[in-house]
Amino acid sequence: MSDIVLACASHSPKTLAENLGKSPAVRDGALPLVVQTNAPSAALAYNAAIDETDAPIIVFAHHDVYLPQGWDDLLRARIAELPEDWAVFGSFGVGLDGQSYGPVWSSSLGSIVGRVPLDPVPVQAFDELLIVLRRDSGVRFDPELRSWHMYGTDIVQTALAAGRGAYAGALPCIHNDKSHLALDGDFDAAYRFMQRKWQDRLPLQTAVTKISRSGLHLWRGHLRNRRAAKILTEMAVETSSPVEQLASRCGWSVLVP
Incomplete structure (x- = not known):
């Protein structure tokens, strides 16, 4: 039995094969x-993987x-560094100070x-690209969050509410992701869900925007994306670039613990 298993929700065999695969x-x-x-939401897909x-x-991980x-060996080394209370760990998170912690390569941002x-x-939130969960923490994804957004923030707050730790x-x-030029209706629904569920903990800074009581x-996030669409398009790197080449250019061809 492996001590670590990788779970992915994917709607594109091609994307999966050319990246995570x-x-x-x-x-x-x-x-x-x-x-x-074909899962209806990230939470349902990931809870099924737990079961x-x-x-x-x-x-x-995203597909x-x-x-x-060497990433798997590095993960084991990083887990050994975590405090005993840890329940979830991420490659990219938003600290309690509001700063972003990584590092990860983002093709949509070209950096x-x-x-x-x-x-x-x-941390107070994760970007959803990669989340590590400790099974014996008992922490699970909320099936009521019927979305593909915000579950990185929700799982962190769930862990903290249970008295467990969340770290980056x-x-x-x-992350060989496509450029995101607009926040869709699914994002808006997830935002409203988080407003209701975690109203006593607001504001929460996520990797994309701040969840506030006023909304x-x-x-502002919608307005910012519309205004920055041209800049975001120019920053992005084509997702057709070989992922091994992207890793090499980042200096990450081989990761050493």
């Missing part, structure tokens, strides 16, 4: 991969993520994003 740990079988297809596996550690050579922490950093750390990976920041 190319990860050396996946290709060589070091990290067993469980794929959920269908028995590894102590579950890594939930457009690539894990460079490496996130500060590099020397130690695990307590230096766990580099490639003003959601409106």
Whole structure:
């Protein structure tokens, strides 16, 4: 039995094969991969993966993520550094100070994003690209969040509400994501859900916007994206770029614990 299992919700076999499927740990079988297809929401897909596996550690990754050579060994080293209370760990998170911690490569932004922490950093939210969950924490995704957004923030707050820890750390990976020029209705619905569920903890800073009681920041996010559409388009790197090449250019061809 593997101590770590990788779970993914995918609607595109091609995207999966050209990104996560190319990860050396996946290709060589070091990290067993469980794929959920046609799921109505991220929470339902990921809870199903929890129920269908028995590894102590579950890594939930987007299908457009690539894990460079040595990533699985680096993950084990980072887990060993975590405080005993940890329930969830992420490659990219928003600290309690509002700063972003990584580092990860984002094709949609054409750059490496996130500060590099020397130690695990307590967070208030994750970007959903990659989330590590400790099975014996008992933490699960909320099936009432019927969305593909905000579950990175929700799982952090769920862990904290249960008295467990949520951290980000230096766990580099490639997010070969497409440019996001607009926030859709699904995003708006997830924002409203989080407003209601976590009203006693607001404001919460996510990787995309701030969740506030007034909701003003959601409106600002829509306006900002419209105004920045041209700039965002120019920043983005084509997702057809080989992920191994992107990792090499980041200096991440081989990760060493």
